[in-house]
Amino acid sequence: MGTILIVDEDQALCAKLEALLEPQGHRVRVAASGVEGLEAAAGAPPDLAILAVKLPDVSGLDVFRALREAEPKLPAIFMTAHGTTEDAIQATKLGAFEYLLKPFDLQEMMNLVTQALDLGRFLRSPVALDQDAGHQGGDAIVGRSKVMQDLYKAIGRAAPTDATVLIRGESGTGKELVARAVYQHSLRAGKAFIVINCVAIPESLLESELFGYEKGAFTGAVSRHVGKIEQANGGTIFLDEIGDMPLSIQAKILRLLQEKKVERLGGLREIPVDVRIIAATNRDLEAAIRxxxxxxxxxxxxxxxxxxxxxxxxRPGDVELLADYFLSRFAQEMGVRDPGISTEARPLLAAYPWPGNVRELANAMEKCLIFSRGRSISPEDVAERVTGQRPRQTSPLGEIDEAIRDWARRALSQGGQNLLSQLNDHVERLIIAEALSLTDGNRSRAAKILGLSRPTLLARMDKYNLRTETQVKTS
Ligand SMILES: Nc1ncnc2c1ncn2[C@@H]1O[C@H](COP(=O)(O)OP(=O)(O)OP(=O)(O)O)[C@@H](O)[C@H]1O
Ligand SMILES: [Mg+2]
Structure with a gap:
């Protein structure tokens, strides 16, 4: 049992929560804005705050910050309809207990309230930062799926510590993006962030790039070179593709982690350095160890x-979200209108397995945008430019749509008239000729498979001059 402060503009939701919480013996205070919430808290200090991220006056995160000044260990559960990465990371970083996406399951909220009030669990919540660095820079990480929400929380917890972080995942899943997010939310944000790609640089160069060298260390070392690790002093170094790092260099990195010192090639002394290491790989490190x-x-x-x-x-649920995000981002970059993705194309995107992950999706959206020429992205666009397959029978006619569109566009722009009857006649002629050829010119059978009466078929054959063309065997 405890005092619970609920701050949300949505009064219906507040009332629902109140109606569920009061019978359990909790004292509930409801406020519709940040200012009201702070006033309510001043009157009755809460044991738990349930806050909307978006409030009419100030952000829920700011309300939480202010509440935390009075009560540094106050747990909070955030509610949001938008679920941006920034908010989730910020909230976790501030020490929020949970972060729920609207609409949420009321029972889930009730369980969280019980857990949050439970001090034992709450004590494990992350340390609040004295001063929020307030870094909003960097690319957004898009994704609302449970695994991504958990990832944001993990970033929020890991970022403000100086702990070494190892990011693992298949190619194109966003490892570099996450490395940058960890940096941006760390206490070292604003200091150096140096990226070293361990596969892109040949072994001999990698060593001197990382550790530097003294003049004369080897032929060609005409002057002293300060390595990237020293350059990153006070900041963060991102060792990308660390699974591909040669063993000789691994030994030196281990030494750096243990002793916080580097030695330049040909150098006589060890130089103390203070760097945080973030590493990433798509390799199976356990196998590499074996x-x-x-x-x-x-x-x-x-x-x-x-x-x-x-x-x-x-996380197929994130595919559409990411597709919309990339399409609008590329449209903006190219200075064109965002054509949107058609309803029919969406299931194709979600069903595709995306072996190249988010990078492949981004590239596919760029291609679709270029080829769509302003039309909304169709299942055919997706089939051709994404899955490399014909559309899976969403419409058996799908494959000719593009040809018809091209023809119509050209004909209309050249002032063509009667396009509809022209195309109808053309199609009718093709299909009747096909049916006649399939039935070896048997008009009764052709009429049957075409769903026409025999006299109608004969009339059409006259119209399209097909009588003379077909070899009549039987009739
Ligand atoms: N969740 C996401 N939201 C928005 N953009 C994303 C997301 N994940 C990845 N991207 C984008 O996809 C591309 C690939 O991501 P990134 O380079 O971080 O992948 P990676 O895991 O480092 O891949 P690799 O192992 O091939 O280096 C980048 O352009 C990145 O911005
Ligand atoms: Mg990468």
Whole structure:
């Protein structure tokens, strides 16, 4: 039992929650705006706050910050209809207990309230930051699925610590995006963020890139070179594709993690450095360890916080959201109108397994946008430019739509008239000729499969000059 403050503009929702919570013995205070909420809290300090992220006056996150000043361990459950990454990360970072997407299950809310009030669980909530860095920069991470929501929370928890983070996941799942999000929400935001791609750089160069060298360390070392790790001092270094890092360099990175020092090639002394390491890989590191390609001790040092990127096929619900996001982003970049995705095309997008994950989806949307020439994205666009297959029988006529459209567009722009009857006649002639050829010119059978009476068929054959063309065997 406790005092619960609910702040949301949606009075119907507030009333529903109140009606469920009061009978359980909780004291409930309801407010419709941030200011009202803070006033209510001043009168009766709450044990739990249930806050909408979006309020008519100030943000729910700001209300939470203010409430936390009076009660630093106050748990909060956030509610939002929009569910942006930023909000979820910020809320978790501030120490929110949970973050629910509207519409939510009322029973789920009731369970969360019980858990949040339970001090034991609450004490495990993350440490609040003294001063919010307030970094909003960077690309949005799009996705409303449960796994992605959990990922945002994990980012919010990991970011403000200095812990080494290992991001794993298939190619194109957003590992680099997440590495940047961790950095942007860390205490080192605004300091150096240096990216090193371990596969893109040859082994000999990688070592000198990372650790630097002294003048004369090797032939060609004409002057001293400060390595990337030293350059990142005070900041963060992102070791991308670390699964491909050569063993000799792995040993040096391990040393960096253990002793926080680097030695330049040909150098005589060790230089202390303070860097946070974020690493990413799409490799199976456990297998690499078994095969002796990756050091087990380094693996444990890196794997302090593990963030696993779910493949897109495991969160089909996010596909449409991402597709809409990329389409509008590319349209904006190209300065064209966002054509939108047709209702018929949507299920095709969600059904495709996306082996290249989000990167493949982004590329596909770019192609669709270029080829759509302003039309909304059709199932044919998706079939041709995404799945590389014919549309799966959504319409057996789908494949000729494009040809007809092209023809009509050309004909109309050249002032063509009577297009409808022209096309009707053309199609009718083709189909009748096809039926006659299929039945070896048997008019009765042809009429039957075409669903016409025999006299009608004969009349059409006259109209289209098909009598002379067909070899009549029997009639
Ligand atoms: N959830 C997401 N929301 C928005 N954009 C995303 C998301 N995930 C990935 N992207 C975009 O998809 C592209 C690929 O992502 P990223 O480069 O982070 O993948 P990766 O996991 O590092 O892949 P690789 O292993 O091939 O390097 C980028 O353009 C990135 O911005
Ligand atoms: Mg990458």
């Amino acid at each position: 095969e002796g390609r990756f050091r087990e001790d380094l693996y444990y040092r890196l794997n302090v916080v593990a963030l696993n990127m779910p493949p897109l096929r495991e």
